Amino acid sequence: xxxxxxxxxxxxxxxxxxxxxxxxxxxxxxxxxxxxxxxxxxxxxxxxxxxxxxxxxxxxxxxxxxxxxxxxxxxxxxxxxxxxxxxxxxxxxxxxxxxxxxxxxxxxxxxxxxxxxxxxxxxxxxxxxxxxxxxxxxxxxxxxxxxx
Amino acid sequence: xxxxxxxxxxxxxxxxxxxxxxxxxxxxxxxxxxxxxxxxxxxxxxxxxxxxxxxxxxxxxxxxxxxxxxxxxxxxxxxxxxxxxxxxxxxxxxxxxxxxxxxxxxxxxxxxxxxxxxxxxxxxxxxxxxxxxxxxxxxxxxxxxxxxxxxxxxxxxxxxxxxxxxxxxxxxxxx
Numbered sequence: 276x277x278x279x280x281x282x283x284x285x286x287x288x289x290x291x292x293x294x295x296x297x298x299x300x301x302x303x304x305x306x307x308x309x310x311x312x313x314x315x316x317x318x319x320x321x322x323x324x325x326x327x328x329x330x331x332x333x334x335x336x337x338x339x340x341x342x343x344x345x346x347x348x349x350x351x352x353x354x355x356x357x358x359x360x361x362x363x364x365x366x367x368x369x370x371x372x373x374x375x376x377x378x379x380x381x382x383x384x385x386x387x388x389x390x391x392x393x394x395x396x397x398x399x400x401x402x403x404x405x406x407x408x409x410x411x412x413x414x415x416x417x418x419x420x421x422x423x
Numbered sequence: 424x425x426x427x428x429x430x431x432x433x434x435x436x437x438x439x440x441x442x443x444x445x446x447x448x449x450x451x452x453x454x455x456x457x458x459x460x461x462x463x464x465x466x467x468x469x470x471x472x473x474x475x476x477x478x479x480x481x482x483x484x485x486x487x488x489x490x491x492x493x494x495x496x497x498x499x500x501x502x503x504x505x506x507x508x509x510x511x512x513x514x515x516x517x518x519x520x521x522x523x524x525x526x527x528x529x530x531x532x533x534x535x536x537x538x539x540x541x542x543x544x545x546x547x548x549x550x551x552x553x554x555x556x557x558x559x560x561x562x563x564x565x566x567x568x569x570x571x572x573x574x575x576x577x578x579x580x581x582x583x584x585x586x587x588x589x590x591x592x593x594x595x596x597x598x
Binding site: 286287288289290291292293294295298302305306319320322345347348350351353368370373374375376377378383385386392395396397398399401402403404406407408410411412415416419 | 427428429430431432433438439440442443452453455456457458469503505508512516520528532549552553554557559562563566567569570571573574576577578
C-alpha cells in the first residue's frame, strides 16, 4: 500500500485500498441505515465491502437493499446501490470515480437501471465525505419510497 | 416523485460520519483516508476542528506511527503511514491464522494469480490498460479484474510478512 509512483499510468486504479475499506466498514456498522456489513472474499482479503441495509426502514414492496463499495489505492471508487423489489424489478444507481473514455472520471449512473451516466461533482473526495454523501442520498431515496 | 439527487447538499451529508466521535477520533479517521501529503489545515477542515487541535493530534498520531509527517513544508503536511499499517495487518494475521492456514491461502492466491496472468497474457498488471474499451460495463469489469490482480500480489506479500512474524514469535527479525 505504498504510494504509487508519480509516473504511473493515469488510467490505473491500483489494488483495493485495505485501510480505506476497513475505515468505511467501521463507520457503516454504526450507521442507522445499515443492518450488517461483510467483506468479500473475507476480512483477510478485503476487496469488496458489502453493506446490507436495514429493511425495517423500507416499505414492504422492497425486499432487499444493498450497497457494494470498492475503493482503490489511487483514490478511485465505486458505490453501487441496488434495491430488489417484490415485483421482481430492481432499482439501482452508482457513484463512480475511474478512468473511462466518455465521461468525467467522477460520474454517476442514474437510477433506475444505472445505464444513463452523468458527470458528478462532490464537495470532497475524502472517503468519509464520499460515504456521507452517498448514505445521505440513500436516506433521501427512502423518503421518496415512503411518499410514493 | 422528485428526481434522485446523488449529492444532496445538507449539513447532515457533511457531518454524517462524525456522529459520536471526539476531536481526536475525527482527526484519526480523516488521517486513515489521507494517502498523499496533505496540509494540516485541510485535515482540520475535514475533521471539523481548529488547525491547532488538528496539528496537536496529528503529532500524537505521528508518534504512534499511524501518520507520517513532513514538517519541512509550510504548512506541515501529513498522510497515513502505510508501512506501519501493513505491519499491523500482518501482525494481526500472524496472531489469528496458523502457519498452515497462511500457506494454504498463499497457494490459493497463486492459483488465482496464474489465471489472471493467462487471461491478460502478461505477468505485469500495470501493463494492461483499463480503458481499452469504449463500453462502460467492460471498463468496470476490466478495472475490477486488474485491481483484484494487483490486490492478490499484495496479499501474497502480506501473508509472507505474516509468516515471517509468526516464525519469529511476533518479531520482524529473529531474536
